[in-house]
Each structure stands twice: as C-alpha cells, then as structure tokens.
Amino acid sequence: MKVYNTLSGKKEEFTPIEDGKVKMYVCGPTVYNLIHIGNARPMIVFDTVRRYMEHKGYEVNYVSNFTDVDDKIIKKANEEGTDPSVISERYIAECKKDMESLHVKPATTHPKATCEIGGMIEMIQTLLDKGHAYVAQDGTVYFKTRSFPGYGKLSHKNLDDLRSGGRSLLVSGEDQKEDPLDFVLWKPKKEGEPFWESPWCEGRPGWHIECSVMSKKYLGDEIDIHAGGEDLIFPHHENEIAQSEAANGKPFAKYWMHNGFLNIDNKKMSKSLGNFFTVRDIGEKYDLQILRFFMLSAHYRSPLNFSAELMEAAKNGLDRIVTCVSNLNFLLEKAGTEAMSAEEKELAAQAAELAKKFDEAMDDDFNTADAISAVFELVKFANTNANEGSSAAFLNALKDEIVTLTDICGLTVERSEEILDSEIESLIAERQEARKAKNFARADEIRDILTQKGIVLEDTREGVKWKRA
Numbered sequence: 001m002k003v004y005n006t007l008s009g010k011k012e013e014f015t016p017i018e019d020g021k022v023k024m025y026v027c028g029p030t031v032y033n034l035i036h037i038g039n040a041r042p043m044i045v046f047d048t049v050r051r052y053m054e055h056k057g058y059e060v061n062y063v064s065n066f067t068d069v070d071d072k073i074i075k076k077a078n079e080e081g082t083d084p085s086v087i088s089e090r091y092i093a094e095c096k097k098d099m100e101s102l103h104v105k106p107a108t109t110h111p112k113a114t115c116e117i118g119g120m121i122e123m124i125q126t127l128l129d130k131g132h133a134y135v136a137q138d139g140t141v142y143f144k145t146r147s148f149p150g151y152g153k154l155s156h157k158n159l160d161d162l163r164s165g166g167r168s169l170l171v172s173g174e175d176q177k178e179d180p181l182d183f184v185l186w187k188p189k190k191e192g193e194p195f196w197e198s199p200w201c202e203g204r205p206g207w208h209i210e211c212s213v214m215s216k217k218y219l220g221d222e223i224d225i226h227a228g229g230e231d232l233i234f235p236h237h238e239n240e241i242a243q244s245e246a247a248n249g250k251p252f253a254k255y256w257m258h259n260g261f262l263n264i265d266n267k268k269m270s271k272s273l274g275n276f277f278t279v280r281d282i283g284e285k286y287d288l289q290i291l292r293f294f295m296l297s298a299h300y301r302s303p304l305n306f307s308a309e310l311m312e313a314a315k316n317g318l319d320r321i322v323t324c325v326s327n328l329n330f331l332l333e334k335a336g337t338e339a340m341s342a343e344e345k346e347l348a349a350q351a352a353e354l355a356k357k358f359d360e361a362m363d364d365d366f367n368t369a370d371a372i373s374a375v376f377e378l379v380k381f382a383n384t385n386a387n388e389g390s391s392a393a394f395l396n397a398l399k400d401e402i403v404t405l406t407d408i409c410g411l412t413v414e415r416s417e418e419i420l421d422s423e424i425e426s427l428i429a430e431r432q433e434a435r436k437a438k439n440f441a442r443a444d445e446i447r448d449i450l451t452q453k454g455i456v457l458e459d460t461r462e463g464v465k466w467k468r469a
C-alpha cells in the first residue's frame, strides 16, 4: 500500500510502526458553528482511509479532536450572552449528527482541548526546560522556532525565506517575541475570556500545542499518520512537529496526509460571496450519502469543485449502484438455492478480477476515483450477466463483491428495508380499519412496522399523514 507523504513529497510504501496496528490523528473542527461541506471533506476521506485499512486487517486507533477553545467560540458566546462551553457543546453535538449522516464512524477517541490543559502545561514546561521556549514579560510563552533545526521540513520552507516573507506570520503579541518566527504556546487571559491557572499567567493555550498534546496522550510520542486539510500544513502542522519533536526527542508522525480544498463553482467558499453551504444545507436537498459519494469520486489530494450539476451526477451514479443491487435482490428472491454452473464460475472469477482493481486503486494512495470506477465496471458486469436463469450462488457472489467494496467507501447500497409508497398506504388503511374495530394492538403493531422502516405517521384532522424519516 502506497501513501503520499507530504513530508517527503513522494508516495511511500506504508509500513506501520507496530505490526498490524495503525495510529492515526486527524485534526478536527473548531466548534462554533454547524460544519460546512469543506470541513466534511477531511472527515470523509480519512474515514475512508481508516475503513480501507481496517478492511486490510489493520487495527486502527483513530483520534480526532474538537477545538473547543478559540476566539470565534468566545465571540459567539459573548454575542449570545452565554458560556463558551455552551456553544462548543452545542456544535460538538451537531457535528456528531452530521458525521453520522455522512457515515463517518466515530473516532476511537474524540478529545476536547479544554479537557487536556494539564498535559499542555506539562509539554510547555518541558519545552521551557529544554530551552525551546521562553516566557515574555506579560506571561506569554513562545516557542523559539530557530531552536528546532528541522523547522520547515513539512512545508518545505526555509527559515530565511519565511523571515523575509514574514508579514503573514505576525500574530497578536508579536511585539514581545524575540523573533517574528516564534509562535505562541500559552497566552494571557483577556477580559471576558475563559482561562486556566498556569506557572506563567492565568490564560489559555495556543492552538498548535493542543494537537501535539492530544496526539501524545492518546496515541503516544510516535504515530503512523497525521492528517488534515492542506491549509494546515503551514503553520499548524509545521508547528506541531517542532513542539512534539523538541519536547519528546523522537520523530512525531511517520506519514503526513493532506486533503485538497473543496471549492464552490470554482471559487473559494465564503460567506461574503454567498456560496457557503453547511452539511445541513445539503442534507435538506439530498441524502448525505450522495455528498459522501461525490467527495470520493475525486482523488483526495486534488482540489474538488462542488456544483449543483456535479451533485446531480453523483446522485445518478449512486442510484445506478443501488438499482443494480436491488435488481440482484429481486432476481435472488426467485432464484432458489442451486449452485453455480461451470459458466457462472468462470464469470464469478471475472467479477473477482474486476473487484481486485478496486484494491489496486486504493493501494495507490487511496485513489477512490479509480476505485469507484472499478465498482461501476462491476455494476455493468452484473447488469449484463445476471438474469432470471442465474443461480442464487452466482447472484450472491456478484452482490457480495459490490456491497463489500461500497461498504469500504462508507456507502450503504443495499436498501433491504425498502418499502413502496403503495405498501405504506395499504398498511395505513389497515391501521385505520383496526382502530375502527377497536383492535388497538394491531393498530400499534402497524405503526411499529412502519417506524422500523423509517416511516413517520402523523394523525391530523384531515387524516393520517406520513413521511420518510
């Protein structure tokens, strides 16, 4: 399995630190709002990386944080006249709902920055003790960037270039820095902000130290994969490497993976341009599996353009797979239990060859675009070769290949609980009859059957209304 490593700028053979185990950290969102569809991209692509690794037999310890202390959270809390934790808890809960709709598996651990302050103070103290940090007069603690010889190795930047082009590096409080390249590890509290006690001043941590500490606590000093969007390469991940390696004295992450950006109609997504979509916005129009399918139809490192037409194309593409599986199920209902004929055995072997293309694509730096093309080839093959004369064993073999591969992509293409509108209507009519006859047990039973199939009933003055949940 080959993985593109931002650190080396090359595809490298993946060999985990510990045989059969993968330790993976993915930078999570800052929780002050509903997540947008750009935030959904790293969630979906790295969840797919995780699923594929699990499919290959690795045990994956997957950690993804929530940044729950930040200027934007504090600003929103002040606007609403509430505590920042009320805001962050609200949006963590909403984010988890969106992840579920996108079929993103919960991480092994979802640490929150505010619960890890003790570890941050400890790591900052280690950096001070080792001469990699210093305390300014106002109590701000800075990382001494030039004290870490490897600085710039991830973003392939050189310190002197950074210094000359350094305007963007100047952050608030820089007047007390010894060098414009230095960055904040701990900053003093301001009026109306949450703060914690520390040996240096009452204050709060800088953003970068959070991830170094949470990664160390939940995965150890050395991990296999550290991932996030490409905007995090510099300075966030560069700073994480400097902090972790300077404090722990060991290499931090073996592979650094970064997803490309999602744009809208070829423009950067922004609220001011009016082209900003939350996952929830898209969920009002589409089943969010379609958004997932859309994201995976491109390679994760490429920029990805979002548009209404491309979403429609993704909808049609996913429908083709769902329809194929539903046809196979229809044929299976009539097929009996006979074994495969010699000719079918030959065809099943051909289908297995097509399925191998999926693994080959995924082994090549998780090329989900080619992997999905392999699924489409299988669908075409099944549509051509499965028919009313097919044996159950053959139909099942085809179906299993498609379902296994789409499962790795986090897509559910078998809608076994599907219920037709006409079936719903007739069950509702039967329920009305049962109620008239005071057979409430049967009426309740019907409501339960419908609930199980995701149908919600509402008794109104005009009669019974229903919708799919």
Ligand code: AMP
Pocket (backbone or CB within 6 Å): 027, 028, 029, 030, 037, 038, 039, 040, 041, 042, 228, 229, 230, 231, 232, 259, 260, 261, 262, 263, 269
């Ligand atoms: P943030 O909450 O801004 O820290 O972002 C959380 C994650 O979403 C990070 O990994 C970002 O790199 C990623 N991200 C933010 N915007 C986009 C975008 N438009 N396309 C792809 N990834 C993004």
Ligand code: ZN
Pocket (backbone or CB within 6 Å): 027, 028, 211, 236
């Ligand atoms: Zn991070």
